[in-house]
Amino acid sequence: MLRPLFALLLLVPLLTAHAENRAGQQAGDPSAHKPAVQSPDKSSADAWLARFSRGMAELSYHGVLTYESGDRLEALRVTHGRVDGVPFERLEHLDGDRREVIRRGEQLTCIYLGQRLSRLFRQRAAANNLTGLAAHYDVRMEGEGRVAGRRTMGISISPRDEYRFGYRLALDYDTGLLLRSELLSADGRVLERFQFIEVTLGPLKPEWVATESLVKNAAPIDAPAIAAVPAGWGPHWLPAGFVQAQTHAPEDVKTYSDGLAVMSVFVEPADEPLPSAEGRAQQGATVAFTKPLRRQDRSYIITVMGEVPQATAAGVANSIDWSARP
Amino acid sequence: MSDRLRESVSALLDGEADELELRRLLASAQQDEVRSAWRDYHLQRDSLAGVDMRFAHLDISGRLQAALADEKTPTVSGRWWRPLTSVAVAASVAAVVAVGVRNFNTAPSSVVPGSAAEVAQVPTAAPAAGRVYPAQPGPTLGNVAVSAQLSDVPALQPVSLNPDELAQERLQRYLLRHTERAALTNGQGLINFVRVSQLQPE
Numbered sequence: 399m400l401r402p403l404f405a406l407l408l409l410v411p412l413l414t415a416h417a418e419n420r421a422g423q424q425a426g427d428p429s430a431h432k433p434a435v436q437s438p439d440k441s442s443a444d445a446w447l448a449r450f451s452r453g454m455a456e457l458s459y460h461g462v463l464t465y466e467s468g469d470r471l472e473a474l475r476v477t478h479g480r481v482d483g484v485p486f487e488r489l490e491h492l493d494g495d496r497r498e499v500i501r502r503g504e505q506l507t508c509i510y511l512g513q514r515l516s517r518l519f520r521q522r523a524a525a526n527n528l529t530g531l532a533a534h535y536d537v538r539m540e541g542e543g544r545v546a547g548r549r550t551m552g553i554s555i556s557p558r559d560e561y562r563f564g565y566r567l568a569l570d571y572d573t574g575l576l577l578r579s580e581l582l583s584a585d586g587r588v589l590e591r592f593q594f595i596e597v598t599l600g601p602l603k604p605e606w607v608a609t610e611s612l613v614k615n616a617a618p619i620d621a622p623a624i625a626a627v628p629a630g631w632g633p634h635w636l637p638a639g640f641v642q643a644q645t646h647a648p649e650d651v652k653t654y655s656d657g658l659a660v661m662s663v664f665v666e667p668a669d670e671p672l673p674s675a676e677g678r679a680q681q682g683a684t685v686a687f688t689k690p691l692r693r694q695d696r697s698y699i700i701t702v703m704g705e706v707p708q709a710t711a712a713g714v715a716n717s718i719d720w721s722a723r724p
Numbered sequence: 725m726s727d728r729l730r731e732s733v734s735a736l737l738d739g740e741a742d743e744l745e746l747r748r749l750l751a752s753a754q755q756d757e758v759r760s761a762w763r764d765y766h767l768q769r770d771s772l773a774g775v776d777m778r779f780a781h782l783d784i785s786g787r788l789q790a791a792l793a794d795e796k797t798p799t800v801s802g803r804w805w806r807p808l809t810s811v812a813v814a815a816s817v818a819a820v821v822a823v824g825v826r827n828f829n830t831a832p833s834s835v836v837p838g839s840a841a842e843v844a845q846v847p848t849a850a851p852a853a854g855r856v857y858p859a860q861p862g863p864t865l866g867n868v869a870v871s872a873q874l875s876d877v878p879a880l881q882p883v884s885l886n887p888d889e890l891a892q893e894r895l896q897r898y899l900l901r902h903t904e905r906a907a908l909t910n911g912q913g914l915i916n917f918v919r920v921s922q923l924q925p926e
Binding site: 465472474661681683688 | 891
């Protein structure tokens with residue numbers, strides 16, 4: 399869903415360079431933040447992605463969006479911007495059980511039914527494999543449209559192989575904000591869709607960011623304990639362009655990305671007897687492929703989870719062992 | 725067999741059955757009667773519609789069941805994580821149908837359009853979510869109509885599985901961590917958490 403949006407943040411250096419090459423100094427000019435005045439480059443898909451990813455980090459907005467996946471439809475309120483110079487984000491579910499996710503700087507808090515789970519949300523320099531994006535996706539402009547009462551530019555991002563999904567985006571014409579995002583299967587079905595119904599761009603109001611009492615009143619719960627797993631495991635096979643996204647993490651999980659799609663591999667020691675062989679599951683656009691693996695008289699459960707086709711998850715899961723050099 | 729079950733069979737035939745009715749039918753202890761009613765209703769309807777009945781005596785459901793019984797059971801089910809229909813199931817169903825059609829073709833009186841190979845390609849379609857629409861037989865009881873009907877069989881399979889709560893819990897726990905890491909990987913992105921429908925602390 400919005401994953402492309404965040405993935406694209408990584409593209410900033412690359413795409414900015416592109417835009418500068420193609421459009422001269424204008425697109426790279428820091429004063430181009432006033433789009434109406436400066437009329438930034440709107441002539442190429444790359445330039446649109448550059449504006450969009452640059453805008454996503456900087457824009458301040460508040461709005462209501464819907465998330466659709468299969469027969470699931472949810473409404474959410476989103477707030478994004480800075481509070482006292484610190485990045486602030488808030489995501490509130492408007493339907494069903496009360497749940498919220500709040501980030502202030504590095505502090506991430508998930509609130510669910512009056513309980514809170516706190517996490518550190520540390521920004522890290524991501525592995526920069528994104529120069530290869532064009533090798534794996536075809537990015538095109540799809541013409542103008544209208545979403546949430548605003549003029550948009552459509553961008554289609556089609557995979558060049560069967561190992562990843564495609565995306566169809568609608569970006570706000572004036573600011574580059576992502577107003578609609580669709581994840582597409584190989585046969586063109588929409589696997590999930592996020593879409594703003596209404597959005598306000600501009601400074602955040604105090605009531606939108608007043609979360610202290612909400613967090614304080616929720617009962618703290620501990621993060622799950624993580625089972626010890628011998629180091630050195632990894633996949634023998636990954637689709638072209640996927641590289642490990644973070645290396646500092648605990649040894650039971652590794653995350654890989656091609657810049658747009660993300661998948662995580664989990665390894666967990668299993669009690670005997672092992673649960674029955676392979677399992678495949680799906681929730682919205684997220685698939686999971688599970689299989690058992692024996693190593694030195696111990697059993698493990700391998701799970702690959704991500705917004706990728708089943709075949710990709712299965713291929714990666716089947717290539718996991720302790721001698722791999724991805 | 726109760727009137728209620730009979731009504732559910734009829735509703736399923738008309739594409740009007742909801743998931744609850746389907747579950748009731750599948751869970752019914754009177755499977756033989758349900759199947760027989762299902763078959764009878766089809767025959768009645770086809771007969772009324774003037775459909776060619778030459779192949780109505782053929783019943784390959786037994787062999788289909790045997791093929792499905794040999795399939796491995798997926799480990800995951802339940803409310804949030806939906807097990808996927810195995811391609812292997814669809815393939816084995818296709819094989820059974822192909823065999824059935826070959827038998828058709830060797831019968832002296834049968835004139836069946838199409839070939840077994842055509843039929844074998846049909847049943848890999850993904851199951852539709854929500855309401856269950858059984859395939860409607862075509863104007864003739866040819867091989868294509870038969871295969872389309874059979875292609876619904878794997879789609880119905882997960883309904884009868886017992887949910888594996890442990891696997892559900894594990895996947896939900898992984899989803900939270902995958903989402904966090906995806907958001908971190910991509911610079912920022914709380915909105916990714918839309919995908920996490922509930923927390924699963926241990």
